[in-house]
Amino acid sequence: MSTSTEPIATPAPPRTEPLLEVRDLRIMFPVWGGILRHKVAEVRAVDGVSFTLHRGETLGLVGESGCGKTTIAKAIINLLKATAPGVRQEGEIFFHFDKSKPPIDLLKLSNRAMRPYRGEIQMIFQDPFSSLNPRHTVGRIIEAPLRLHTPMTAKERQDRINWLLERVGLQPEHAGRYPHEFSGGQRQRIGIARALAVNPQLIVADEPVSALDVSVQAQVINLLEDLQDEFKLTYLFVAHDLSVVHHISDRIAVMYLGNVVELGTADAVYHTPVHPYSKALLSAVPRPDPNHARAKRTMLVGEIPTPLNKPSGCGFRTRCPIAKPECAEKVPPLELKPNGSKAACPYV
Amino acid sequence: MSSSPPTSAPSAASAPPPGSSSKALLSVHDLRTYFRVEGGVAKAVDGVSFEVFPGEVLGIVGESGSGKSVTSLSVLRLIPDPPGFIAGGQIVWRGQDLTKISYAEMRKIRGAEIAMIFQEPMTALNPLFTVGMQVTETILQHEKVDKPEAFERAVKMLERVGIPDARRRMTDYPHQFSGGMRQRVMIAIALSCNPSLLIADEPTTALDVTTQAQILELMLELKAKRAEASIMLITHDLAVVAETCQRVIVMYGGKIQEMGTVEQIFSNPKHPYTKGLLASLPSVSSERRKRLHAIRGNVPSIMDLPSGCKFCTRCDDVMERCHTLEPPIHVLEGNQQVRCHLYEGAGR
Numbered sequence: 001m002s003t004s005t006e007p008i009a010t011p012a013p014p015r016t017e018p019l020l021e022v023r024d025l026r027i028m029f030p031v032w033g034g035i036l037r038h039k040v041a042e043v044r045a046v047d048g049v050s051f052t053l054h055r056g057e058t059l060g061l062v063g064e065s066g067c068g069k070t071t072i073a074k075a076i077i078n079l080l081k082a083t084a085p086g087v088r089q090e091g092e093i094f095f096h097f098d099k100s101k102p103p104i105d106l107l108k109l110s111n112r113a114m115r116p117y118r119g120e121i122q123m124i125f126q127d128p129f130s131s132l133n134p135r136h137t138v139g140r141i142i143e144a145p146l147r148l149h150t151p152m153t154a155k156e157r158q159d160r161i162n163w164l165l166e167r168v169g170l171q172p173e174h175a176g177r178y179p180h181e182f183s184g185g186q187r188q189r190i191g192i193a194r195a196l197a198v199n200p201q202l203i204v205a206d207e208p209v210s211a212l213d214v215s216v217q218a219q220v221i222n223l224l225e226d227l228q229d230e231f232k233l234t235y236l237f238v239a240h241d242l243s244v245v246h247h248i249s250d251r252i253a254v255m256y257l258g259n260v261v262e263l264g265t266a267d268a269v270y271h272t273p274v275h276p277y278s279k280a281l282l283s284a285v286p287r288p289d290p291n292h293a294r295a296k297r298t299m300l301v302g303e304i305p306t307p308l309n310k311p312s313g314c315g316f317r318t319r320c321p322i323a324k325p326e327c328a329e330k331v332p333p334l335e336l337k338p339n340g341s342k343a344a345c346p347y348v
Numbered sequence: 349m350s351s352s353p354p355t356s357a358p359s360a361a362s363a364p365p366p367g368s369s370s371k372a373l374l375s376v377h378d379l380r381t382y383f384r385v386e387g388g389v390a391k392a393v394d395g396v397s398f399e400v401f402p403g404e405v406l407g408i409v410g411e412s413g414s415g416k417s418v419t420s421l422s423v424l425r426l427i428p429d430p431p432g433f434i435a436g437g438q439i440v441w442r443g444q445d446l447t448k449i450s451y452a453e454m455r456k457i458r459g460a461e462i463a464m465i466f467q468e469p470m471t472a473l474n475p476l477f478t479v480g481m482q483v484t485e486t487i488l489q490h491e492k493v494d495k496p497e498a499f500e501r502a503v504k505m506l507e508r509v510g511i512p513d514a515r516r517r518m519t520d521y522p523h524q525f526s527g528g529m530r531q532r533v534m535i536a537i538a539l540s541c542n543p544s545l546l547i548a549d550e551p552t553t554a555l556d557v558t559t560q561a562q563i564l565e566l567m568l569e570l571k572a573k574r575a576e577a578s579i580m581l582i583t584h585d586l587a588v589v590a591e592t593c594q595r596v597i598v599m600y601g602g603k604i605q606e607m608g609t610v611e612q613i614f615s616n617p618k619h620p621y622t623k624g625l626l627a628s629l630p631s632v633s634s635e636r637r638k639r640l641h642a643i644r645g646n647v648p649s650i651m652d653l654p655s656g657c658k659f660c661t662r663c664d665d666v667m668e669r670c671h672t673l674e675p676p677i678h679v680l681e682g683n684q685q686v687r688c689h690l691y692e693g694a695g696r
Contacts, residue, residue, distance in 0.1 A: 064556035064558065065556055183646040183647060183649075184412075185646050185647075186646060213412055213647050214411060214584060214625055214628060214629070215411060215624060215628055215642070215662075216642075216646060217628065218628035218642040219642040219644075221630070221640055222639055222642055225637060225639070242557070243630045243631070244630055247630035247637065248637070281558060283561075284557045284558045284560065285557055285587075286560075286564075287587055287590065288586045288614065288626065288631070290590045290591075290611055290614050290615075299561060299562060300561075300562070303526050303529065304556070304558075
């Protein structure tokens with residue numbers, strides 16, 4: 001554990017220092033149609049989202065499929081420009097990569113200009129089967145970011161790989177093996193080692209444990225927490241499993257149809273949700289306790305509308321138990337509620 | 349492939365002592381389903397015995413490779429042969445051994461008396477046929493009705509499972525339905541001939557939490573209307589089991605490790621594996637960020653299971669004989685059954 005490649009630990013900074021500021025982010029995907037494949041419509045996947053991620057904290061981003069949580073994660077690592085032609089991104093994502101310098105807006109950077117910052121923001125993906133190149137050895141997979149972002153020599157890189165493998169609970173001899181020789185949990189550890197390789201400040205984790213077996217999930221969650229304490233990492237933790245998100249996050253943002261509808265500390269959102277959607281979402285979560293079971297729950301009617309035909313005003317009004325005619329008029333802003341959370345509903 | 353254990357597993361002794369007064373609807377005895385694979389035989393299900401009683405919801409939980417899905421597929425004789433085959437045991441359904449009957453006879457039972465819903469509602473429905481045709485087909489197959497009558501019954505079924513505007517949607521194709529709606533269609537097909545047993549294999553795993561709550565509610569609601577009908581729910585999600593089942597089977601490594609009522613399994617688990625699984629869940633009440641209890645190691649592949657107790661490589665209470673001697677099932681107080689050496693002599 002004490003090789004020369006061990007990173008120098010930074011002093012614990014206060015949790016109020018912003019690392020990433022997302023301001024009024026809007027992401028529109030084109031819908032192509034007709035025989036000439038022209039743009040016929042736009043899907044507003046993210047529709048005016050703002051939040052701040054503080055240094056050293058974990059912000060959980062939860063919501064159901066199609067709510068825009070993964071799109072936000074991809075926008076932060078500036079992946080959409082490369083993978084979704086015709087996408088429109090508005091707003092700002094300020095990254096405070098260095099306290100002594102002004103923040104930079106990641107959204108405005110070209111792919112080339114983004115490159116120096118990529119080492120500071122790394123991603124852990126959901127599927128440990130498709131996110132590792134099957135034709136590369138584990139060593140080569142973890143080495144890739146080191147080659148790209150550090151001036152290390154081959155020997156230094158080798159030491160670092162061995163150290164990383166040990167740190168995530170694998171053995172240095174695993175470096176010569178291929179991904180298919182590992183189980184899902186072990187593969188996710190390889191993905192974590194790769195993300196950690198270049199000492200990033202921010203790790204965006206998109207559903208990092210949802211593909212894993214229950215008995216292995218706990219191992220990976222513990223590992224992520226240990227690494228955060230050790231390296232003062234900041235996590236944006238995107239997931240749909242609310243009990244996992246509550247466990248790992250300091251704060252939670254609940255999303256519905258491209259908007260953040262509630263934002264507060266993990267305990268406040270989990271135990272005293274304010275927004276009607278958060279309430280319904282939490283009451284729908286099954287609890288591993290037969291005595292709690294069959295308790296009264298607020299069952300939502302209907303289905304999530306697609307972002308293509310998002311209702312006007314509050315996106316949740318079509319399924320909301322307390323909807324009023326005024327809800328159709330404008331998108332309610334996030335406002336502070338008595339329990340300290342912010343919720344986008346004026347009637348709670 | 350490791351050689352077989354020196355002491356053969358005393359699985360014949362694991363005959364279920366029916367504590368319940370009612371007669372079993374389905375009784376599976378010493379079921380062995382193997383797969384011929386390169387380099388040997390994978391024992392996916394190896395000596396599984398259990399019963400399903402009329403009117404109950406029985407949950408089978410386990411992780412990937414535990415044999416839970418293969419067990420349910422074996423009951424319906426849906427194991428692809430080759431490579432799979434039922435190597436031994438009986439599946440007794442209404443006095444008939446399903447492992448002995450012809451495919452033609454099996455086809456009459458499948459869908460009519462025992463129906464199944466699958467995890468992935470997109471692949472389980474044929475994309476080339478309308479939803480209406482797929483529901484009607486099952487009815488026409490099993491009952492003596494003409495087409496218009498079958499059509500009317502199909503409309504009624506779709507209405508019962510909560511598909512709005514059912515008559516018009518009969519002519520829609522599966523891709524025009526959302527995930528939750530497709531799962532409702534699957535349930536409509538499964539229940540269209542009033543089966544006595546519904547096997548649901550991970551019915552809500554691919555769905556969002558609020559949709560999952562709706563589908564589970566629907567299944568229980570429909571079951572409540574027919575007192576004698578039973579459900580066998582196969583899932584990896586302990587919380588879903590806690591909320592829906594009366595009895596639970598915990599599987600690991602192709603064998604039943606523990607069996608009992610939900611109350612027994614969740615408030616008084618006996619097997620170290622069950623205990624570990626429950627402890628590894630982030631709980632509502634527990635302190636946030638407290639380290640989760642993790643079961644060490646990884647889920648072993650069924651090709652290299654240990655020769656003694658299947659869980660011995662990951663068990664915290666492992667003893668010397670666990671490595672060589674497969675533990676028999678011990679029947680404890682309240683008819684709770686556990687396959688573990690720790691409970692030797694602890695029986696009733």
